[in-house]
Amino acid sequence: MTQTQASTTIDALSGVPRGLLIGGRWVEGEAGQEIAVTDPSTEATVATVAAGSVADGLAAVAAAHDALPGWAGTPPRQRGEILRRAFELMTARAEELARICVIENGKTLADARAEVAYAAEFFRWYAEESVRLVGTVQRAPGGANRILTFRQPIGVSLLVTPWNFPLAMASRKLGPALAAGCTVVLKPASETPLSALAIARILEEAGVPAGTVNVISSRRSGAVVGAMLDDPRVRKLSFTGSTEVGRLLLARAAQTVTGCAMELGGNAPFVVFDDADLEAAVDGAMIAKMRNGGEACTAANRFYVQSGIADDFTAALVARMNALRIGSGLEPGVDLGPLVNAESRDKVASLVAAAVDFGARVATGGGRPDRTGFFYEPTVLADVRGNAPILREEIFGPVAPVVTFRTEEEAVAAANDTEYGLVSYVYTRDLARGLRVGEALDSGMIGLNRGVVSDPAAPFGGTKQSGLGREGGHEGLLEFTEEKYVSTDW
Known part of the structure; x- marks a missing residue:
């Protein structure tokens, strides 16, 4: 110090x-x-x-x-x-x-x-x-x-x-x-x-x-x-x-x-359809994923992106993650602080290692910076399989696994395939689709074209476990x- x-x-x-x-x-x-x-x-x-x-x-x-x-x-x-x-x-x-x-x-x-x-x-x-x-x-x-x-x-x-x-x-x-x-x-x-x-x-x-x-x-x-x-x-x-x-x-x-x-706990899906505003979706992803360094029950935990926009979304997300500055939260210009303790950092590291063993590709990050403190790099995992173990656990860290989907039905089924049901995020320009998918998602809160849902005037809570x-x-x-x-x- x-x-x-x-x-x-x-x-x-x-x-x-x-x-x-x-x-x-x-x-x-x-x-x-x-x-x-x-x-x-x-x-x-x-x-x-x-x-x-x-x-x-x-x-x-x-x-x-x-x-x-x-x-x-x-x-x-x-x-x-x-x-x-x-x-x-x-x-x-x-x-x-x-x-x-x-x-x-x-x-x-x-x-x-x-x-x-x-x-x-x-x-x-x-x-x-x-x-x-x-x-x-x-x-x-x-x-x-x-x-x-x-x-x-x-x-x-x-x-x-x-x-x-x-x-x-x-x-x-x-x-x-x-x-x-x-x-x-x-x-x-x-x-x-x-x-x-x-x-x-x-x-x-x-x-x-x-x-x-x-x-x-x-x-x-x-x-x-x-x-x-x-x-x-x-x-x-x-x-x-x-x-x-x-x-x-x-x-x-x-x-x-x-x-x-x-x-x-939560295991929030972040669903991006082909017709979404790409820039808005990436902005929302950064808020939903990186608020509090990912240490939030509302953090986006699983990114489901439709095939037509998946490569562009992943590339844009990687660019935004790469631009983040890591350091002590009291230092000027710092975008990402440490995790709360060594146990939390080590859990995140083990989840990423297991995802890579299961076939995921590290698009950026994926390691601990060489410095004192419980830091972990902002990480994007691409080519994540739909049955990957990392999609089953609450990451509670700055890691974004990206999964590609084809149809609306496939996205809803994948998003609901969890014991948790706190919050889900949906990005689409089609309001009817957004409301339809929001109704079908089994969670207590929906962020429709928004990366944050918390508000003192709103009822905060989830379904299932x-x-x-x-x-x-x-x-x-x-x-x-x-x-x-x-x-x-x-």
């Missing part, structure tokens, strides 16, 4: 809390179990934060449970004003938050700035949604009584977030939970705890009462999350992460019949409520 990088790191991290937030107090965690935070671009430890134990997790649940009546009883407008202040504070500190994100996650500063803006918007959106928990009244069909329904906060909510979007995944869960009147325990990924701690400090400043938001980082995530999930006071689990871990948590939650919202429930939009608010029915007559 250079002297300039070290100085930048110290400045960015100087105001971030390093403890556990339990009941409105910042406390030390488990003795001798601190979490070391690594800068993926230098492989150097840049900070240590407290690591919570099972006892700490249960203390956080107790604090959230004690705070629940007061927060649930707070007028919706007042809750909304607190969220609005959180939005304003995040916006005012956007550059500071972006640099924190780059240092612990490795993404470029441009990506981190975009994430801060996206993350803050969830607080603004749910500040507005907090007053919109409406009910219904109707006369029973038989005429004997009235049917009244209304929404109440579901209760103490456990929020488990991943490392790839440490700011946005926290605010996407915190915003609706707090707007609905729930109290929460936030468990961030151990790779990126600093972003979550910075958001917690902002919520404190915005006026969230003590115990309403609790934060537990931990080196023993499975044991701590499991113990909290076993506590009957926890009534909601909102988890973003791998499908494998999601299955385990669903089974654990079944023991207490705890409600679950799951945003799990990509998850349960929705985040964002009004639907995200409803995830943190229970509907109550009152039968009466007047």
